[in-house]
Amino acid sequence: MNVTQLSAFVSNKPGHLQKVLKVLADRGINIITLTIAETSDFGILRMIVNDPDKGYEALKEQSITCSTTDVLALEIDDTPGSLFKALDAFAAMDLNIEYMYAFTQKRNDKAVMIFRFEDIEKAKEALEGKGYNIVRKIDIIGEKR
Amino acid sequence: MFNREIESMAGNKMKELQLERLKWSIRHAYDNVPFYKKKYDESGFHPDQFKSLDDMRRIPFFTKQDMRDNYPYGLFAVPLSKVVRVHSSSGTTGNATVVGYTKNDIEVFSEVVARSLASYGVTDEDILQNAYGYGLFTGGLGLHYGAEKLGALTVPISGGNTPRQIMLIKDFGSTVLCSTPSYALNIADFIEVNMPDFDISSTKLRLGVFGAEPWTEAMRSEIERRLKIDAYDIYGLSEIIGPGVSSECSEKSGLHVFEDHFYVEIIDPETGEILPEGSKGEIVYTSLTKEAFPGIRYRSRDITRLYHDSCKCGRTLVKMERVTGRSDDMLIIRGVNVFPSQIESVLMEIEGTEPHYQIIVDKKGSMDDIEVMVEVNEKLFSDEIKVLNNLSKSITDKFRSSLGISAKITLVEPQSIPRSEGKAVRVVDKRK
Numbered sequence: 001m002n003v004t005q006l007s008a009f010v011s012n013k014p015g016h017l018q019k020v021l022k023v024l025a026d027r028g029i030n031i032i033t034l035t036i037a038e039t040s041d042f043g044i045l046r047m048i049v050n051d052p053d054k055g056y057e058a059l060k061e062q063s064i065t066c067s068t069t070d071v072l073a074l075e076i077d078d079t080p081g082s083l084f085k086a087l088d089a090f091a092a093m094d095l096n097i098e099y100m101y102a103f104t105q106k107r108n109d110k111a112v113m114i115f116r117f118e119d120i121e122k123a124k125e126a127l128e129g130k131g132y133n134i135v136r137k138i139d140i141i142g143e144k145r
Numbered sequence: 146m147f148n149r150e151i152e153s154m155a156g157n158k159m160k161e162l163q164l165e166r167l168k169w170s171i172r173h174a175y176d177n178v179p180f181y182k183k184k185y186d187e188s189g190f191h192p193d194q195f196k197s198l199d200d201m202r203r204i205p206f207f208t209k210q211d212m213r214d215n216y217p218y219g220l221f222a223v224p225l226s227k228v229v230r231v232h233s234s235s236g237t238t239g240n241a242t243v244v245g246y247t248k249n250d251i252e253v254f255s256e257v258v259a260r261s262l263a264s265y266g267v268t269d270e271d272i273l274q275n276a277y278g279y280g281l282f283t284g285g286l287g288l289h290y291g292a293e294k295l296g297a298l299t300v301p302i303s304g305g306n307t308p309r310q311i312m313l314i315k316d317f318g319s320t321v322l323c324s325t326p327s328y329a330l331n332i333a334d335f336i337e338v339n340m341p342d343f344d345i346s347s348t349k350l351r352l353g354v355f356g357a358e359p360w361t362e363a364m365r366s367e368i369e370r371r372l373k374i375d376a377y378d379i380y381g382l383s384e385i386i387g388p389g390v391s392s393e394c395s396e397k398s399g400l401h402v403f404e405d406h407f408y409v410e411i412i413d414p415e416t417g418e419i420l421p422e423g424s425k426g427e428i429v430y431t432s433l434t435k436e437a438f439p440g441i442r443y444r445s446r447d448i449t450r451l452y453h454d455s456c457k458c459g460r461t462l463v464k465m466e467r468v469t470g471r472s473d474d475m476l477i478i479r480g481v482n483v484f485p486s487q488i489e490s491v492l493m494e495i496e497g498t499e500p501h502y503q504i505i506v507d508k509k510g511s512m513d514d515i516e517v518m519v520e521v522n523e524k525l526f527s528d529e530i531k532v533l534n535n536l537s538k539s540i541t542d543k544f545r546s547s548l549g550i551s552a553k554i555t556l557v558e559p560q561s562i563p564r565s566e567g568k569a570v571r572v573v574d575k576r577k
Contacts, residue, residue, distance in 0.1 A: 007528035009521050011558050037530045041555050042521075044528055063559045065526045098529050116528070 001137040002070035004052040008045045009065040027058045035101035073135035075110040093126040147263035151405045152460045166433035174439040177222035206442045212242040233281040245437035257403045258291020261392030265377040269296030274319035278304040283387025288323045307335045318349045325480045326360040330511025333371035346373045357480035385430045399464035414472035425450045427472045446473045478513045491543050503562045507575040515552040520559045
């Protein structure tokens with residue numbers, strides 16, 4: 001199963017990001033990695049968290065605009081040229097990466113990249129037979145209690 | 146004075162002239178426009194009952210909504226073959242208002258603008274640079290025809306292209322500038338920022354004619370100081386004719402109404418009762434000579450006061466104070482009339498939104514600046530920047546195409562727009 005990303009709309013003003021983080025903190029939700037895409041007026045906070053469903057509910061309750069999206073989490077070697085090579089697979093299939101960011105920690109001694117595609121299944125097909133390990137949701141959030 | 150006989154006519158003689166013309170105008174509307182006939186029949190008023198100016202109170206009002214309901218030609222009182230020009234206000238289809246002019250109406254329009262220009266001291270020796278927009282808006286062509294009637298050399302440059310405006314002021318030796326007051330300040334800003342070595346007093350520019358949006362004494366002082374000119378107010382509304390309904394004179398204190406063509410009353414906007422001279426209220430207009438588009442008791446929604454003060458300029462015409470506000474929620478942004486309801490209908494067209502929004506009108510430098518804050522709900526939201534940017538862009542484009550204004554769209558968090566009693570505060574006008 002694909003990794004779920006939690007995204008939130010945040011005004012580009014002092015204190016607004018913190019408000020979102022507090023809601024998650026109060027519910028005991030841990031952020032594994034995050035990235036922010038910003039414009040002059042607002043930003044989109046994108047996070048991989050340990051419980052995206054609970055995070056989504058918590059933000060919604062506080063009237064914070066948010067959504068969940070499937071993203072591709074891919075293990076690559078932590079060596080020069082590895083990311084370059086991985087992108088080759090997508091380019092060959094003419095797949096556009098909407099955006100991407102990295103895990104802050106290594107997994108199994110490898111780097112983890114998060115990719116957002118228009119069609120995630122096509123991206124997975126592109127990687128087939130090339131020896132890549134795609135990180136599953138269960139690998140990140142564990143078995144649902 | 147351009148027309149001394151009229152402009153300095155004794156008060157009682159003017160009243161006689163008005164009564165005679167009112168009788169004609171009311172009859173003309175009733176006989177030729179089904180809207181007026183129906184409305185008057187229903188209210189029990191008949192033009193035969195109109196015998197003195199006191200009878201005005203018996204005549205029903207006419208509103209902007211009536212114009213929209215009869216879009217486009219429903220209120221014309223002559224066949225289209227007699228109409229030689231139309232002007233129209235901004236607005237989404239069906240919201241726009243259309244007015245028509247016969248050859249005589251254009252003649253009257255030119256006359257009142259020529260009188261206005263003459264009252265500021267413009268003569269046939271002047272070179273008049275007309276930076277009002279030419280087009281459906283009454284300002285451009287209205288000033289143009291009036292200036293030609295006066296005999297001034299008229300430069301029809303239209304609005305925008307500030308470097309070119311300044312080039313023509315220099316090269317053509319323009320002595321008079323006509324534009325919205327905020328555009329005049331925009332020219333001053335441009336010179337200050339981009340042409341530090343240029344001295345405006347090295348040109349022949351001496352006088353400015355400004356209107357189409359509300360402005361203050363403070364703005365007048367600023368324009369006069371920065372452009373080194375005398376600045377005068379011209380007032381009008383397309384529903385009645387366009388600019389030239391009233392104008393300031395050399396005294397720069399109040400605007401003389403051209404009463405031989407426009408009858409004015411001040412009413413209480415709540416009750417519709419006529420208020421005595423000197424009271425502040427909503428000004429109501431009746432056209433006295435218009436053929437194509439008569440307007441009988443048009444509720445302008447503009448708030449002002451009427452008075453006589455034996456003006457030093459020698460005109461006996463009644464004066465109105467500079468318009469200070471509106472009795473409805475209409476905004477005037479860079480000379481364009483916009484109602485919050487029009488903004489709402491634009492936002493409603495955007496798929497999946499019943500957004501909470503707030504319109505903030507402010508001055509950015511000297512130009513009006515409009516910002517529309519739209520709360521991003523879950524339906525609008527995306528984790529991709531390009532989707533949200535496209536949303537802003539499509540709202541901006543819709544504003545431009547259907548309202549004719551360029552607005553900055555700012556996407557904001559839900560619940561971030563202040564609400565009073567649960568309802569969002571729709572318009573914040575910081576210019577006031």
